[in-house]
Amino acid sequence: MAAAAIGAGLLAGCASDKDSNTGAAGGDSEGKTVITVGLFGTFGFQEAGLYEEYEKLNPKVKIEQTVIERNENYYPQLLTRLASNSGLADIQAIEVANIAEVVRTQSDKFVDLGKADGVNKDDYFPWKWNQATHPEGKTIGLGTDVGPMALCYRKDHFEAAGLPTDREEVAKLWAGDWNEYIEVGKQFKEKAPEGVAWTDSAGGVYNAVISSSAKRYYDEQGELIYKDNPAVKEAWDLAAEAATEGLTDKKQQFTKPWDKAMNNGTFATISCPPWMLGYIQDKGGEKAKGKWDVAQAPKPGNWGGAFLGVPESSRHKEEAIKLAAWLTAPTQQAKLFAERGSFPSTPKSYETPEVADAKHEYFSNAPIGQIFSTAAKGVPTQVIGPKDQIVQENIANTGLLQIDQKGVSPDEAWESAVKTVDNALDE
Known part of the structure; x- marks a missing residue:
């Protein structure tokens, strides 16, 4: 049942920029307390029936959400409203790429959820909890999901190239080492089916490698270190090698x-x-069903995740805190995974049947609950900086894309990426 639900849920597209459920911001409707929720993308709370369930448990509460499709449109609006202290929902989502900046510059605008009733710090991964916690101890957001990394692979292409197709044997090919992943790619290229590359992009390789590193673009003091960080150099070199070797x-x-x-x-x-x-x-559609499988990545990493915060300006602060705590509790996170595919940030969820027994039919019945749980438990505590997203996007989309598509040398591409990053950070 979990596999069927996950398959359906993961197909769901993002919501539009229009309100998915409109109403008076914080007002009362039919004598009920209206709690407004501001989100981006597809969190799936409404689609998974969690709002309806909460309203049944709390008959005097009505939940209304507004969704903006893309975080690049949502986040500037959130900052504007925080600056003016107006127009904010009772609960606001924050993307992991932006959480460090919000913690550093806007923590006074949010409630300390670490002190809220019904919130247990030990329910969450320490690294996830710490991402939303100010150095002075204030926790402004509760983790909704995480993005533990695996590697998806085409069994038919592996078989044609003479590589194993069993997911455990595949994982052994590159166990613990991203260099081995590149070397296996070179083996694949020798016997690959015509017109089939080892991986999609140099940027994808870079993102996977750097996502498994504890330090990336900033140090613990908030200073930029990406130009001299060995982890960034390793990720860049491997991605550049993948591009220059035709992988x-x-x-x-x-x-x-x-x-x-x-x-x-x-x-x-x-x-x-x-x-x-x-x-x-x-x-991929129906024609690729059963051709894909999922194996453990060389090293655990994290790509994605978000938080729910309650602004101090919330008109129904106590009710909003209760709802945010309930939506991010282990039981609800397990339900959300079963229905929508959002992987829980609460390890206790991994013990539930919805996660522990989850398989994905499209991906050759891969035990995705076990695979992603194992990866999540190995994710390093990452240092997230205020402009991580800007640095990463420019390295991948300015630098590595030039190598991939224009044949620019890795040294020239790096210089171009650094210049673009520096210009973007100076704006």
């Missing part, structure tokens, strides 16, 4: 050509957090 399909992720490549099956592997499964299933 990539030369696509930029989340573009129409990338979608088309996924549909045509022109690459054999891709870094794969839980939410990527739905994307592959959606773009």
Whole structure:
């Protein structure tokens, strides 16, 4: 049942920029307390029936949510409303790429959820909890989900290239070492089916490798270190090697050509957090069902995740705190995974049947609950900086894309990426 539900849930697309449920901001409706929730993308609370369940448990409460499709549109609006202290929902979502900046610059605008009734710090991964916690101890957000990394691979392409197809044997090919992943790619290239690359993009390789590192772009003091960080250099060098050795399909992720490549099956592997499964299933379609499988990545990493915070300006602060705590509790996170594929940030959820027994039919019945649970437990405590997203996107989309698509040398591409990052950070 969990597998069937996950398969359906992961196919769901993002909500539109329109309100998915409109109403008076914080007002009363039919004598009920209206709690407003401001989200981006597809969190799935409403679709999974969690709002309806909470309203049945709390008959005097009505929940109304507003959804903006893309975080790049949502986040600037959130900052504007925080600055003016107006227009905020009772509960606001915060993306992991933005959490460090919000903690550093806006923590006084949010309630300390670490002191709220019904919230247990030990329910969450320490690294997830710490991401939303100010150095002085104030916790402004409760983790909704995480993005533990696996590797998705095409069994048919592996078989054609003479590589094993069993997921445990596949994981042994690169166990513990991203260098081995590149070396296996070179073996694959020698016997690969015509027109099939080892992986989708240099940017995808970079993101996978750097996501498994504790330090990336900032140190614990908030100073930029990406130019001199050995972990960034390793990720860059491996991604550049993948491009220069002809192992990539030369696509930029989340573009129409990338979608088309996924549909045509022109690459054999891709870094794969839980939410990527739905994307592959959606773009791959029925013709690729059973051809994909999921194996452990060389090293555990995290790609994705979000938080729920309660602004101090909330008109129904106590009720909003109760709802935020309930939505992010282990039981609800397990239900959300079963229905929508959002992987829990609460390890206790992994003991539930919804997670522990979860398999994905489209991906050859891979035991995704076990695979992603194992990965999540090994994720390092990462240092997240205020402008991580800007640094990462420019390295991948400015630097590595030039190597992939224009044949620019790795040294020239790095210089270009650094210049672009520095210009973006100076704005």
